[in-house]
Amino acid sequence: xxxxxxxxxxxxxxxxxxxxxxxxxxxxxxxxxxxxxxxxxxxxxxxxxxxxxxxxxxxxxxxxxxxxxxxxxxxxxxxxxxxxxxxxxxxxxxxxxxxxxxxxxxxxxxxxxxxxxxxxxxxxxxxxxxxxxxxxxxxxxxxxxxxxxxxxxxxxxxxxxxxxxxxxxxxxxxxxxxxxxxxxxxxxxxxxxxxxxxxxxxxxxxxxxxxxxxxxxxxxxxxxxx
Numbered sequence: 001x002x003x004x005x006x007x008x009x010x011x012x013x014x015x016x017x018x019x020x021x022x023x024x025x026x027x028x029x030x031x032x033x034x035x036x037x038x039x040x041x042x043x044x045x046x047x048x049x050x051x052x053x054x055x056x057x058x059x060x061x062x063x064x065x066x067x068x069x070x071x072x073x074x075x076x077x078x079x080x081x082x083x084x085x086x087x088x089x090x091x092x093x094x095x096x097x098x099x100x101x102x103x104x105x106x107x108x109x110x111x112x113x114x115x116x117x118x119x120x121x122x123x124x125x126x127x128x129x130x131x132x133x134x135x136x137x138x139x140x141x142x143x144x145x146x147x148x149x150x151x152x153x154x155x156x157x158x159x160x161x162x163x164x165x166x167x168x169x170x171x172x173x174x175x176x177x178x179x180x181x182x183x184x185x186x187x188x189x190x191x192x193x194x195x196x197x198x199x200x201x202x203x204x205x206x207x208x209x210x211x212x213x214x215x216x217x218x219x220x221x222x223x224x225x226x
Contacts, residue, residue, distance in 0.1 A: 004147075004209065004212035004215075004216075005215075005216065006216045006217075007147065008147040008150065009212070009213065009216060011144075011145060011146060011147045011150075012146075012147055012150065012153060012205060013202050013205065014144060015113055015144055015146065015153050015154075016200065016201055016202045016205060017202060018111060018113070018144065019075070019155075019198045019201075020201060020202075023076045023077070025107070026106075026108040026109075027107065027108060027110075027111055027142075028074055028077075028079075028104050028107055028110055028111065029074065029075065029076065029111045029113070030072045030073070030074050030110060030111065030112045030113070031072060031073050031074075031075060031112075031113045031154050031155040031156040031159075032070075032071070032072040032096075032100070032112050032113065032114045032156055033070075033071070033114060033115060033151070033154055033156045033157065034069060034070040034071070034088050034092075034093075035068070035069050035071075036067070036068055036069075036088070037067050037069050037084070037178055067084055067085060067086055067087075067175050067178065068084070068085045068086070068087060068088035069082060069084055069160075069182060070082070070083050070084075070088065070092060070093070070096045071083075071159065071160070071163075072096075072100055072112075072156060073155060073156055073159045073196065075155050075195060075196040075198060076195060077195065078189070078190060078192070078193035078194050078195045079103065079190060080186050080187075080189060081099060081103060081186075082182055082183060082186040083095070083099065084175065084179040084182060084183075086175065088119070089119060090119045090123075090124035090127050090128065091124075091127070094124045094125050094127070094128035094129065094137075095128065097112075097124075097125070097141070098129075098137060100112075101140045101141070104140075107140070109141065109142045110140055110141050111141075111142045112141055112142070112143050112144065113145075113146065113153075113154055113155075113156075114144075114145065114146070114154070115145065115146050115151060116146070116148065120143075121143075122134070122137075122138040122141070122143075125137050155196050155198060158196055159189075159196075162189070163182065163185060163186070166185055206220065206223035207223060207224065207225040210223055210224040210225065
């Protein structure tokens with residue numbers, strides 16, 4: 001957890017407030033982030049058998065580079081989007097957001113919770129698309145940024161944890177194979193409409209983290225749990 005100053009608390013409470021809002025198809029709430037994935041093959045190298053002992057095998061792993069998984073989830077519906085790229089630059093971010101916008105053609109604004117990575121801004125759109133396209137795409141979104149070092153506030157991290165346990169915890173040697181496995185799993189979870197039931201609220205934050213609130217403003221003592 002980062003330093004819980006006034007900026008941290010303000011951003012945290014905004015996000016927690018959004019999480020408590022009822023479903024609104026005109027303003028879908030999306031949690032987005034990206035994570036590196038490492039491509040690892042397996043090479044088996046036999047060890048010389050020792051006299052009087054059973055032959056053993058030594059397992060060495062081939063590192064085949066890395067790639068980037070960009071993913072989002074709409075917690076209230078279970079709608080997901082995932083894309084795998086060789087890199088994670090402004091270009092990949094812009095392309096992902098373009099696909100995300102196409103998932104919600106009728107939305108007035110798509111509310112996106114994300115972190116403060118320097119690629120995560122509408123400026124990326126202008127470096128990838130022409131100015132007209134970039135402006136129109138930017139108008140589709142409202143961005144809300146998690147506090148520094150507070151990825152736990154972004155529900156996509158729960159999805160990443162599930163993907164890690166079901167797919168990313170094994171050795172996958174190539175980008176195409178990793179992409180196939182991830183997209184199949186994401187599609188399966190979307191079809192099952194697996195949602196996220198978030199429990200941590202503004203009220204809970206003010207009570208359980210009250211000592212941090214007090215450092216910002218002593219008047220917050222009234223929220224202390226009794």
